[in-house]
Amino acid sequence: MEFTTDDLKALFHRLAARMAAERDALCALDGLVGDGDHGIAMEQGMVAADAAVAGADGSLQDLFNAGAKGFLNAVGASSGPLYATAFLRAGKVAGPRPAMPRDDLRQIIAAMRDGVAQRGKAAPGMKTMLDAWHPAAEAALGGAAPDAITAAARDGAEATRTMVAAIGRSERLGARSLGHLDPGAVSAAMVIEDICRALRGQG
Amino acid sequence: MEFTTDDLKALFHRLAARMAAERDALCALDGLVGDGDHGIAMEQGMVAADAAVAGADGSLQDLFNAGAKGFLNAVGASSGPLYATAFLRAGKVAGPRPAMPRDDLRQIIAAMRDGVAQRGKAAPGMKTMLDAWHPAAEAALGGAAPDAITAAARDGAEATRTMVAAIGRSERLGARSLGHLDPGAVSAAMVIEDICRALRGQG
């Protein structure tokens, strides 16, 4: 059973609902180390991406591109360029196909990681969303089971607790960022979890 | 035992201490129907009057005049002109004497009432400090015992609860002023109580 444009639309729809549900929790996390708006950015971004993707025709790449543009223009902030770049890279992997093997979602996860890394110029360990995307991408490329990829992302997010922020809004906190989760890593683990559901064939 | 300039200095000193102690309670009352500052005005006014009187030489009238000026210049507000006029009127009654019979404090109370009434252009029943000064003055002139004068002032203040404000800052409240004490009447009853202690020969 391949991953079709309808599946991609469903995925975006789920991500929008998920981020709406998690909005206040993500804002609260961002309030501790940042400016308190990460949940708003992720909700607005995914809702806009969902609307753009739902209204778009064409290939998987076309839909990813529409999602990228929708997310970016609705949000700006840090999350906007990061997720927009991630979706554009995902679109390149998906290509002008109406569907692809579900296992290609592994490459999608890796491409999104690459997009975040390239746009944000961060390295793993700097206490950013990359600390969820990077271990997930490594697990995905290494052939891990969907649940293991999800767990890798979640563990990566959890590990940001012990990191001192070295980039982004919380960088200036220094040691005061210790003990707190990075909100972008937490939301990234949720996004990855939903992609892994699709990889498992469940959505 | 006459009422001397030293007694008058002691009275002002006691009034200053009393208003300082009651400041927050009077502010809270004023917060309900006015602008929340009556305790501050009374404290600043009596403290300034006390300092002026303590530093002044001369007759009872000289001291009352110094107190009037001190109170007025420190306070402004509604209380300033009202108490300044009251003290000036009291001074006129006391006259250029170094001492006076204690019973003349009855005329002092009445003169203060007259000063408040003249300056404020209010009538009894309008829910102002006059509602304490007026019954106290009537009781004083009628020869009531000091405790009865105090009680008349206190009852008058208490009765403002049932009045709808017809003048001053709380006038615009209309029926919303019902059920609340007038802060100026409450502080007036305290002032009258301390004058009555002096009338009783206790200070």
Added chain:
Amino acid sequence: MTLPTQKLINDGNAAVDEMLAGILAAHPDHLFRPADAPRAIVARHGPRPGKVALVIGGGSGHEPTFLGFVGKGLADAAAIGNVFASPPPQPAVDAALAAQGGAGVLFMYGNYAGDVMNFDMASELLEMEGVEARTVLTTDDIASHTDRAKRRGVAGNVFIFKAAGAAADLMLPLDEVERIARHANARTCTMGVALSSCSLPQTRRPSFDLPVGEMEIGMGIHGEPGVRRGPLRPADEVVDEIMDALLAEMGAARGDRVAVLVNSLGATPLMELYILNARVAQRLDQAGLGVHRTLVGPYCTSLDMAGASITLMHLDDELTRLIDHPCDCAMFRHG
């Protein structure tokens, strides 16, 4: 027991004098304080021989009202009271004597019992010095009384003082300046809402209790209770309630023009004020009224109170000219 409110102050009793020191340090080109008059603030440019002196004043805690409106083209001097307390007569006398140019003094201030008593005493003292002093009370708060003459003066002060100050700057005689001041006041209406109490620097406690989820409608600028209390509603509904009242009171004809002030009571930031103004503009448009000028910001505040007021001045040709007249004050400039 409630905890003290958070303020950047030293001693609450010294707040007004320290504020004045900070104002004089910030605005030496605009303002000065006459010798031996610690509570009188006078415009460096503006007062001059033959000119009516406009002297405004009132309690502190409303900044930039009053002293922020002292300057060339607006008020010549201000008398400064304690927080929410009319100044005593002396500062008003000091301000008037420093600003007067032989053509008389016009006192303007909001209609409060304390201010009336103190400024009237000041007028008597000036009379004894041979200086003629007249008084025009501002009474723009339509929520405060049905009888115009008994209403409070609130944020509309800005426009009313502005018109009178322009008239004085144009060297009109005292009769004319007084007439214009009354006319400006008669055509200015304000109504406000509060979303929180304020707290005095001396008490650092909320002056009254306003539960979260509620607002006070018709609130005065000293925390005096308003006409009623109700649930906090969306901005557009709040504006609609205020605009219904203002428009009914003003009775303007389609095609008439107004000046608008959307004012913060202190703690409400510009974002919210401009959201209110979006609806104000819609309502004026629907009513067929033209907007000549809109001011948005903290113009007449109530210490740290959250809330806002809306003022409309119903313009005519005379008021339009006066509102357009340039002024240069420490905290307000135009033209």
Added chain:
Amino acid sequence: MTLPTQKLINDGNAAVDEMLAGILAAHPDHLFRPADAPRAIVARHGPRPGKVALVIGGGSGHEPTFLGFVGKGLADAAAIGNVFASPPPQPAVDAALAAQGGAGVLFMYGNYAGDVMNFDMASELLEMEGVEARTVLTTDDIASHTDRAKRRGVAGNVFIFKAAGAAADLMLPLDEVERIARHANARTCTMGVALSSCSLPQTRRPSFDLPVGEMEIGMGIHGEPGVRRGPLRPADEVVDEIMDALLAEMGAARGDRVAVLVNSLGATPLMELYILNARVAQRLDQAGLGVHRTLVGPYCTSLDMAGASITLMHLDDELTRLIDHPCDCAMFRHG
């Protein structure tokens, strides 16, 4: 559970767009919005052929920063983001294209990761349209990092934008405007304290927890935690801590001159700001520094946050001239 904070808004998600509607309604003589560019605000007067376009921007919630500083003599346009969120590239491109006069574009904004990513994308898009775009980040918040290049841009924006805007208004070429912008930034230092959290219109919950009796020292303008938390202290002590840090950082010599900004983070009223300024003026006097100009008020806010910041710009002849250059913006005028 905390109750929602009290705000005069309608829908939190619509707050920015409704605010913009209210701003355009209030300031039609100063500002307009190009067709199909809902989040770009352009000066009516200012942009012209041959002039470098100064385009500023960033998240909303800091009003009057950024759009209040768009006008003749200051910025030519602003790109408007969501609350506390950098605008995406498109509004920055829209603003730049509407304002540019063939002499290039200078983007100026505070140094935040999100703004850098979005404005860099905008620069790339402009490059493709054949418009040269340079960038100068403001980094005046000395509490935010020991390394100047990594610091946040906060209230010092006002002076830094002002200097660059004056340079552009004087028709200097892009190289010069950029040099001056960097120079102005290098000589501007800010530090602030917060006395309360702010709350976003969408959440209407305090973004962080700040117990009564405490303050956050070195607070950013988005509620980012500062360098440390400590007990709320008297105004003079707060000023002393900030001034010690600013003066040490600035390293000015006796006889040098500064421009001063005492800024409200939103809910702190003028009375408190001027009390702070009284002490600022004393400290500058003790340090032998002259005060060329003092601004006091809400210039760079953080929604409804209580608190204040102090900015010093260390002037030289060039910066003095530029700071004195006239500007006429909807929310800021000079000269």
